[in-house]
Amino acid sequence: MSKIVKLGFLGCGNIGGGVWHLLDEMHDELLKRDDIDLRVEKALVLSIPLARTDVPTAILTEDAADVLENPEIDIVCEFMGGEHPAADFMQRALEHGKTVVTANKMALALNWDKLDAAARASGAGLYYEASVGGVIPVIRSLTLSLEADKIDRVMGIVNGTTNYILTRMAREGSDYADVLADAQRLGLAEPNPAADVEGFDAAYKLSILASIAFHSRVTYDKVHREGITGITAADIAAGKEMGYVLKLLAIGKRDGDTVEVRVHPTFLPGDHPLAQVDGSLNAIFIHGAYCQDMMLQGRGAGDKPTASAICGDIVYAALNDRPTRPSFANTPEPDPALTFTDDWRSRYFVRLDTPDAPGVLAKAAGVFAAEGISIDAMMQKPACNGRAQVVFVTHETSEKAAEKAVAALNGDDMRVESVIRVEK
Amino acid sequence: MSKIVKLGFLGCGNIGGGVWHLLDEMHDELLKRDDIDLRVEKALVLSIPLARTDVPTAILTEDAADVLENPEIDIVCEFMGGEHPAADFMQRALEHGKTVVTANKMALALNWDKLDAAARASGAGLYYEASVGGVIPVIRSLTLSLEADKIDRVMGIVNGTTNYILTRMAREGSDYADVLADAQRLGLAEPNPAADVEGFDAAYKLSILASIAFHSRVTYDKVHREGITGITAADIAAGKEMGYVLKLLAIGKRDGDTVEVRVHPTFLPGDHPLAQVDGSLNAIFIHGAYCQDMMLQGRGAGDKPTASAICGDIVYAALNDRPTRPSFANTPEPDPALTFTDDWRSRYFVRLDTPDAPGVLAKAAGVFAAEGISIDAMMQKPACNGRAQVVFVTHETSEKAAEKAVAALNGDDMRVESVIRVEK
DSSP: OOEEEEEEEEOOSHHHHHHHHHHHHHHHHHHHHHOEEEEEEEEEOSOTTTOOOSSOGGGEESOTHHHHTOTTOSEEEEOOOSSTTHHHHHHHHHHTTOEEEEOOHHHHHHHHHHHHHHHHHHTOOEEOGGGTTTTOOHHHIIIIISTTSOEEEEEEEOOHHHHHHHHHHHHHOOOHHHHHHHHHHTTSSOSSOHHHHTSHHHHHHHHHHHHHHHTSOOOGGGOEEOOSTTOOHHHHHHHHHTTEEEEEEEEEEEETTEEEEEEEEEEEETTSGGGGOOTTEEEEEEEETTTEEEEEEEEOSSHHHHHHHHHHHHHHHHHOSSOOOOSSOOOSSOOTTOEEOSOOEEEEEEEEEEESSTTHHHHHHHHHHHTTOOEEEEEEEEEETTEEEEEEEEOSEEHHHHHHHHHHHOOSSOEEEEEEEEOO | OOEEEEEEEEOOSHHHHHHHHHHHHHHHHHHHHHOEEEEEEEEEOSOTTTOOOSSOGGGEESOTHHHHTOTTOSEEEEOOOSSTTHHHHHHHHHHTTOEEEEOOHHHHHHHHHHHHHHHHHHTOOEEOGGGTTTTOOHHHIIIIISTTSOEEEEEEEOOHHHHHHHHHHHHHOOOHHHHHHHHHHTTSSOSSOHHHHTSHHHHHHHHHHHHHHHTSOOOGGGOEEOOSTTOOHHHHHHHHHTTEEEEEEEEEEEETTEEEEEEEEEEEETTSGGGGOOTTEEEEEEEETTTEEEEEEEEOSSHHHHHHHHHHHHHHHHHOSSOOOOSSOOOSSOOTTOEEOSOOEEEEEEEEEEESOTTHHHHHHHHHHHTTOOEEEEEEEEEETTEEEEEEEEOSEEHHHHHHHHHHHOOSSOEEEEEEEEOO
């Protein structure tokens, strides 16, 4: 006897439509494989007359309660996007004992404590594999496969839009604004691109990823965030000459009880596995005491990959009545035993515009020396109009020391054009 | 109240010792994370006086029944290697209702039906994440994350020894025998290297991987197997000139009800994600109708990574009383609805030794044309002693057509030095 599992959709646009199509196409196969009969019972839309969807009109509704409080529905799939009302709807569904599947990193990262509390109270499941890295099974790998390990580092390319922009800037030597405009024209960047290019999206994802990896809630406000809007073609070109590739990385590190979480443009050596992840691909590099280095890569967005990840959660939830939840106390605040530092250690790429005059290099080098920072590499480009471009790459030092050096370098005639962290 | 879960080890060498150390180090953390108290109850060794292990002598035993039939033991971890008696012991443990965790691809691939039947009969779990790709969570990703998808292709670098040898041959331009000897000296290849270099190990793993990916048992005897012993420095050098990297790949493809499974040296374009997986790393490339292209990479061997994967299974088993087994009927024979083909389609790199005389190229090209095979690229190297080296890379064609062309090319004066399949 197959098990009938009824689904309710919140929203039915591209993602919801993709999930509907997958479930339709795979229905009989999933019945055969897993003995589950998945049926979409209701789909909430803003307006039934205006809904453009292949989902049968008969199951559309404009009343959220038809999904959230419908005793027939077992699993609620949220495809609305944005924080509200998505988070409130998910909370209501969980309070009514319905398992929730979501890809909404913003609503989850900002309301995880409330959602988790509601899930625990009612015994419902809360699944969100598609919220980080799209179809990449990173959440389930961390919670189910690496559960016995001690993860000390995650580094992810988790935003396809910015990776597409940076990849094209590097290939074409183009400026940020030109590539962004083209990406917008192609539908690969939003008309208002801030969520992607300012790093908000990556920061929500890092908050989720680091919480799971480090077994302790990492709230969104702990994430240091810088976007790619200040990146120039000159930065990418200078980095390339020194063997580096620029990526917007979401980095989480844990050393004992000290945690750092930061999203910022980052230079990586050209032979780093993440350096070769181009275009709209996503990838997450993981390091643990036992697993050592590991990388998972795949499609971070797109209707079909997102549908695959969401339906993976749906099938998992349908087969597991007793939900598997992340094994950390999901308190509103992070574990008080942890310290979140903003004085992490990194290497720094510092690009200077200097007068083409004797003693300039010595002066700059002296500033680094004064902060106890040693130099790994230096490059000076031929002068133009009496100005020279000088690039230093430091050995590992602390963020605060780097900040002091940069402040000291900026002077009447010398100007720091850019500071980009270098990871390995 | 924490849940006490008692483990029994079969074998206690490098891998068993690694697992013991991980469990020892992570015991309190796992108690905190998951409320499970994991205890190693008994460890079977050949001889207690001769055992070289950090596991306390008090729990060592020379009697298999102390593990397999011990009512105290919940989970049996097999670290013996080889087919027998490992498979028999695992079967006995399953028959006694004990969940089994193993990394033994040979014992599993050759005895899966019996082991699965025993597990089903007693309701015990059977877990084997570490059997394919070491710590790479590919089994659980396929069974738990991609369960709703339709996987049509897996391509894996699943044997670290051969990948190490091929990587060094490519970097150094060295011959196979020299690199193998050095790998043996360094302990990276076995004194008898056949299991690795002849592709047996990869074929066992492909049998497991393809069974899971395609939801139907792919028995070991269906796997076409070729090793790397015939690969020369000249092949790798010629391929490199044409932009290819050589890997020993385990390839599984499913198109409707037609399945192909093959292990052989394979040229990949230099920008393929698998082409960049070097040394002893493993990686598995997956393509599905929905997830599209995905790749998972990590350590395929080594005490710590293997311990991480095995302990991931142990924790998963400890937390899931109701085992999650692969969703296919694990019959002794493959699903009769499937056809296993050995006439797959591929591209072919064909290296010829020819006389340096007029008309030779036309003759060779004519042979390909006669079989309806079109040529994608050709390279002729300067002649030496009246002989020339000519390389053809074909467009996609069938294996049988390629075989016929190769037979026709081999003649009185022309000799086919090597035929290597090219995938993309």
